[in-house]
Amino acid sequence: METITNYIAANRDRYLEELFDFIRIPSVGAREENKPDMLRAAEYVKNELLKSGASKAEVYSTAGHPVVYGEKIISEKLPTVLVYGHYDVQPAEPLDQWKSPPFEPEIRDGKIWGRGADDDKGQMFMQFKAFELMNNRGLLKCNVKFMIEGEEEIGSVNLEKFCNDHKDMLAADMILISDTTMISLEMPSITSGLRGLSYVQVEVTGPNRDLHSGLFGGAVVNPCNVLCDMIASLKDKNGRVTIPGFYDDVMECNEEERKEMGKRPFDRKKFMDSVGVDDLSGEEGYSDTERIGIRPTLDINGIWGGYTGEGAKTILPAKACAKISMRLVPYQDAEKIAKLFEKHFLSIAPNGVRVKVEYLHGGQAYVSPLDTPEFRAASKAVEKAAGKKPIPVRSGGSIPIVSVFEKVLGIKSILMGFGLESDAIHSPNENFPVDNFVKGIESITLFFRYYSEFRS
Ligand code: BES
Ligand code: MN
Ligand code: MN
Numbered sequence: 001m002e003t004i005t006n007y008i009a010a011n012r013d014r015y016l017e018e019l020f021d022f023i024r025i026p027s028v029g030a031r032e033e034n035k036p037d038m039l040r041a042a043e044y045v046k047n048e049l050l051k052s053g054a055s056k057a058e059v060y061s062t063a064g065h066p067v068v069y070g071e072k073i074i075s076e077k078l079p080t081v082l083v084y085g086h087y088d089v090q091p092a093e094p095l096d097q098w099k100s101p102p103f104e105p106e107i108r109d110g111k112i113w114g115r116g117a118d119d120d121k122g123q124m125f126m127q128f129k130a131f132e133l134m135n136n137r138g139l140l141k142c143n144v145k146f147m148i149e150g151e152e153e154i155g156s157v158n159l160e161k162f163c164n165d166h167k168d169m170l171a172a173d174m175i176l177i178s179d180t181t182m183i184s185l186e187m188p189s190i191t192s193g194l195r196g197l198s199y200v201q202v203e204v205t206g207p208n209r210d211l212h213s214g215l216f217g218g219a220v221v222n223p224c225n226v227l228c229d230m231i232a233s234l235k236d237k238n239g240r241v242t243i244p245g246f247y248d249d250v251m252e253c254n255e256e257e258r259k260e261m262g263k264r265p266f267d268r269k270k271f272m273d274s275v276g277v278d279d280l281s282g283e284e285g286y287s288d289t290e291r292i293g294i295r296p297t298l299d300i301n302g303i304w305g306g307y308t309g310e311g312a313k314t315i316l317p318a319k320a321c322a323k324i325s326m327r328l329v330p331y332q333d334a335e336k337i338a339k340l341f342e343k344h345f346l347s348i349a350p351n352g353v354r355v356k357v358e359y360l361h362g363g364q365a366y367v368s369p370l371d372t373p374e375f376r377a378a379s380k381a382v383e384k385a386a387g388k389k390p391i392p393v394r395s396g397g398s399i400p401i402v403s404v405f406e407k408v409l410g411i412k413s414i415l416m417g418f419g420l421e422s423d424a425i426h427s428p429n430e431n432f433p434v435d436n437f438v439k440g441i442e443s444i445t446l447f448f449r450y451y452s453e454f455r456s
Helices: 002-023 032-052 121-136 159-165 223-232 255-261 268-275 288-293 334-347 373-386 401-409 434-455
Strands: 056-060 067-072 080-086 106-108 111-113 143-149 174-177 189-194 196-205 297-305 319-328 354-363 391-394 413-415 431-433
Touching: 002 032, 002 111, 002 121, 002 434, 032 056, 032 067, 032 121, 032 143, 080 121, 111 434, 121 143, 121 434, 159 401, 174 401, 174 434, 189 373, 189 413, 196 223, 196 334, 223 297, 223 319, 255 288, 319 334, 334 354, 354 401, 373 413, 373 434, 401 413, 431 434
Parallel strands: 080 143, 080 174, 174 413, 189 391
Antiparallel strands: 056 067, 067 143, 106 111, 111 431, 196 319, 196 354, 297 319
């Protein structure tokens, strides 16, 4: 243990330099103009795997951004861990809100700053460095495979096919992922569940052009007003979604489970302060953490229409649009929910407008069992590294591909993440504390040790 800690400390600055090179590649998956950067990032991952001790690594092209696969097989008789991560990052906008440029990483206040510092370049790098360490020190006692994709932030649209096409290559006993959060190093936690997601875009069209709001307003139906009314009606005063059938398949947790989950510490005031609001609200009858962890919800992610430029322009818009995400829980089906949404949304459209609903992407929720050798190994590893036993926490975030791994490959995942809620992932000024990076590498190394022990 001591030697691992020392080894990481001695190599820390090199790790950070290498990670910085990775962050400098602006691999924004959503942007056409960054396509060459996606390829560069994939190549970077491939070379990183080879340098770290993989016996082979390759970039696979897909219909979208490439997937990187690498492996080190020690023996057919030993268990195999498949590590998953993603090299794509979210767009960095709004750029003027960054204190240092998003793709020029730097260390300030003990944190790594930059787009992808946490999600997922920084976290994935902990996996690479733990792998390198184990190879260099002769500690690796199981087979390791890596599948690193470039489309997580845009819905992993081509990864299911990749899994189907490469079932043998990807065969493993478990999947290990560092792409989630923990409460803190002082109060460590392991993510025991993820929410699913059903993402739709809606469009309300009215008149054949923007109209003078004086000459036509009051008589012609206004698509922006209609869209607001329609969306407002999707939740009742108790914060429940009104789409018929929305809750039909929801897994209800029993009192026992809720009591157990309720033991996680949660500082409401601190939480509100961290996001700058003076109150919270959600589904009646559930606590804040339950509203995030075990209940489905519906949110507008973006809404537009009409004149949004400087000053006033008196028009009655021709069209209004919104992007709406529904976070799901086990056993809700993303496509079924999208269909229920569409049916309901069309049914509440008033006369005088046309409504269109488009399903963009989605995925199912995930729950990890807590009584498996892999979960025990993860728990023991984090306990050893952080000095305190981690508690399982159901996260509100989504990694839709995790349920696909279960469905297509038949493999369960362990979500051993070291990010903090304050890391500002997807926001300006994304960061990742160096301590979490270091403890993460240590925990992952220990995980492999305990997993090998528990499996032999
Ligand atoms: N790493 C996150 C998901 C995450 C973060 C889960 C923290 C738990 C804790 C991932 O990159 C992400 O952002 N996922 C998207 C879904 C995707 C389909 C765009 C999300 O949750 O919005
Ligand atoms: Mn991520
Ligand atoms: Mn993300």
